[in-house]
Amino acid sequence: MTKKNILQNPTKANLIVFTLLWMVSVVLIILSVTDLFTQTVFQKRYIPVFIIVLALSRVIAKLYFNYFKNK
Numbered sequence: 001m002t003k004k005n006i007l008q009n010p011t012k013a014n015l016i017v018f019t020l021l022w023m024v025s026v027v028l029i030i031l032s033v034t035d036l037f038t039q040t041v042f043q044k045r046y047i048p049v050f051i052i053v054l055a056l057s058r059v060i061a062k063l064y065f066n067y068f069k070n071k
Helices: 012-033 044-070
Strands: none
Touching (some): 012 044
């Protein structure tokens, strides 16, 4: 009996849930760290935020890759 890993064998429901969670988390991270409505987010002091967003985006991209590979 093999275990099914969500990241290696995602279903369509997993893809939708993780995509929604990714979108909400990116928006909340940017809003919580920056003052988005009064200054630009493209400043040198926000580099750690962009690293976190890139890491999250890489996981989501891998999830999509595995979904279409196993489909």
